[in-house]
Amino acid sequence: MKISAPHMGHLHLMLADLFQRMGVEYVKPPPTTTKTLQIGAKVSPEFACLPLKINLGNFIEALEAGADSLVMAGGHGPCRFGYYGIVEDRILRDLGYEFDFYMLEPFNDGAWKFYKLFESLSPGLSIRSLWKILKVSFSKGRAFDRLYKRALQIRACEINRGDTSRALKKAEAVLTAAYSPNEIEEAAAESMAILEAVERDPDRQVLKVGIVGEFYLLLEPFSNFGLEEFLGHMGVYLERSVWVTDWIAPNRNNIIYGYPKKLVKQKAAPYLNHNVGGEGQETVGSVVLFAERGFDGVIQLLPFGCMPENIATSILPKVQQYHDIPVLTLAFDEQSGRAGVITRVEAFLDLLSARRMKRNAGVAAPLEPAAAAMSERM
């Protein structure tokens, strides 16, 4: 068996580790590119969500690279995500591809069903062994998330542009090589030290921006034109409301984000008090949380036509007004262009800088973004 799964940020690092422990050959799809999106968009229904189109592109490229089995996360409403796997399976077979397809339904749908899926991938795998494997791989996934989270904060103050991204690559390699629980623990500390060693300007005045929205758009840099790295280079400190391991964890205690789903939903309740699917409710609650924590602004990312995020978008003007926090909403589809997105983000950062300067009346020094934006254009 040669198994593959679609890209979603650094998820492939955890999957490679998991399948190695299970004794299953993992085919990492080629990195997502414009070509991947074009391939997926060509075979997808026009109004399908952008993530489905990119997923299909990843699957086709993985099958062309030799994969004979595909795995996809399942789920159930109220948005379309639960149908992704079924639709993708049907489209690929109509195109003439032959493969085995596995739907990984959420753990909360039943532990036995969850176990049987893994057992079908690795016959003879006991429940005990699976539990041990998942525990170790998940701890490694947590360590990757911690690195990526810290990088969002360090990048804002780096002295030499690109140092954080280069350090992150080195740190990622150290962690990838670790196998046993002890090695992972040591590698997590060593890789974090590599990141912390990035030379920084402690006096730099940075804007603090929260990133919220649909999980795929937040987790997959290709889908948002590498927005986080761009913002970091503009000297913006970032925190994000969705992380890979938080999203996977059945209890959704959001260890990486730092705010459990229950609390986020409580914050959203005055504006939206029920689940609308995806991250719709969490988006609203997270904007409230970022406002309460004194962030300068929030950027919401969503695929064009995403039902849960569109519901959140329609509610956010009220939240902005009540909590006095600007929110920039960016919707993406296969027609989106980087230049248009960047222009809007730059204008938003100028607005945030002006607000900050007004608030700190008397502070004459311009904040980083304006200067950084100039150099980005050169």
Ligand code: SF4
């Ligand atoms: S959350 Fe939005 S983009 Fe994601 S599957 Fe649901 S509707 Fe589509």
